[in-house]
Amino acid sequence: MAEHSILVVEDEHTLRRLLEYRLSKLYDVRTAANGEEALEQIAENIPDLIISDIMMPKMDGFALQSAVQSQHETKAIPFIFLTAKADEQSRLKGMRTGVDDYITKPFDIEQLLIRVQRLLERTKMFQTQLDAKIGQDFSQRLMPKSLPQVPNYSVFFHNNPREHGGGDLFDWMEAAPGTYFLTIGDVMGKGLQAKFYAFSFLGYVRSTIHAMLRTTQSPAEIMTRVNHVLMDDPPMQETFASLLLVRWEPEAHRLTYANAGHCRPLLITPDGPEIVEYSDMILGLDRNAEFKDTEVELPADSALIAYTDGLTEQVLQSGQIAGEQGIVDASMRAYGRDAPIDAMLDDVLNRSEEDEFGDDILVLWLQREPLEIDWFSPFAADVK
């Protein structure tokens, strides 16, 4: 599979074969002998570029070009006219129709190849820039602008979306005074499409939480509902997501979570690290999947660390991926530092094969302070 496909429209057999032969070394080439055949080919498979003769039986190049121009899906395909009509009039008519290039026969095939390559590169550059712009916009919308501010706790968060990354998302809301819901998820897939799905999915999750809070505060019940939405709602049918839904009650130092196939969080207490093990199936796969609430107590001087798989899948110098154990080790070494997430990420990077992360990175670090600070103490620590 070549990266680009080209449609060659030329009624003269020999030239058609020659173009096909030369171009197919670099591209997927389809051919047509006239405009009508070309339109049939385009209906079947939209090419990345069209090279067309002008004088052809049944339907000439001008007619083909205006047909392509009139269709929304094909309007933007780069179009090159290739013609024996060296006269000025045809050339001008060709240019007036808004073609991207115009080559008269006899032509130098190397010249043609260079022009084709240049046109494709330009189109791709536009696409890439547009994708990056939209992707960035989505990435920003998939993350909150602020963090909960709660006495006796520090909440740290780090997110580094990559253009080719996937659909990581994080959100939080104060469901009732003193009760927070934290949402961390990952929509499967890569690039802009995944970010778009993640954006829609986050909308579903938020509205489901809001709608259900009137009757329940159970993450598992909300999770079940979100899973049904993914299973039953046609626009979401190709969406699979892992999701960690946590109800956090800081005053009781209690976390209640449901986990749908997401990376298992890590709990660091004065007794050492442990993996918060219980989890259920990923969302969007099985309508009958069941979800369970699990409670976790947060003792003084302990932290809950939740993240996405960009972290565990980072390749280390050993050639192995960091994995759960790698994250446990790095977090233990970072524990107690002022900026624990930065320290943890640096630790992982120092052991990595590359000097940057290969995928989106998202980490939430929920730290309960070692000593309960009196509410009215003048020495109260700043809660970030």
Place this chain on the structure above:
Amino acid sequence: MSFTVEPCNQETVIVRIGKALDFRNAAEFKSTCQTQVRSGARNFILDFSETGILDSTGLGSIFSLYRQVSPLEGQVVFAAVSRPVQVVVQLTRTYKVFRQFPSVEAAEEALL
């Protein structure tokens, strides 16, 4: 790289996954399976014996296949699951949906 498909019978095929199923070839895996479903395949045995990489995009393409064949009473089963694949399956808790067999032969025996 492309995926080798071996028919067992009218409704059952073996797909050899090869070294990796990830964001680079997930689309190809999808279209390979789609062609098989169109020509009547319902049950898929995925051979992971050589697979070192299965990322979430790759897993997503397997999920799509499962959602396609499950309304047709079809199954997707995993054969000769390697360690890296095992980790992903464990994490996503999908072993409840995809039955696992030690070898392709064992999977064939169970399905045919």
